[in-house]
Amino acid sequence: MQSAQKSTTSPLKRLALHSTTTCSSQATAYGKCIVATYTDVHKDCCKHEFEKFGQCLRAAVCLQETRGTRLPTDTP
Known part of the structure; x- marks a missing residue:
C-alpha cells in the first residue's frame, strides 16, 4: 500500500x-x-535588516498557511 501524500x-x-x-x-x-x-561583525549590526526579513518570512508563510494555498511543486 502506498502512503497518502x-x-x-x-x-x-x-x-x-x-x-x-x-x-x-x-x-x-x-x-x-x-x-x-x-570584517567588523558585532552584535545587532544588521538587526534592522534581519528583523524585516524575518517579519516578511513569517507573514508570507502564515498567510499561505491560512489561505490553504499550495506550492506549484506540491502534488495533489
Whole structure:
C-alpha cells in the first residue's frame, strides 16, 4: 500500500520558497548588510535588516498557511 501524500506543503518548503521569491528584497538588504560589515561583525549590526526579513518570512508563510494555498511543486 502506498502512503497518502500530504496535501499541504512542509514548513521548510514554504520557508525556502518565500526566502527566494516573496521576500527577496528583504533578503537582499540583509545580505548586503552582512557583506558590508563582515570584517567588523558585532552584535545587532544588521538587526534592522534581519528583523524585516524575518517579519516578511513569517507573514508570507502564515498567510499561505491560512489561505490553504499550495506550492506549484506540491502534488495533489
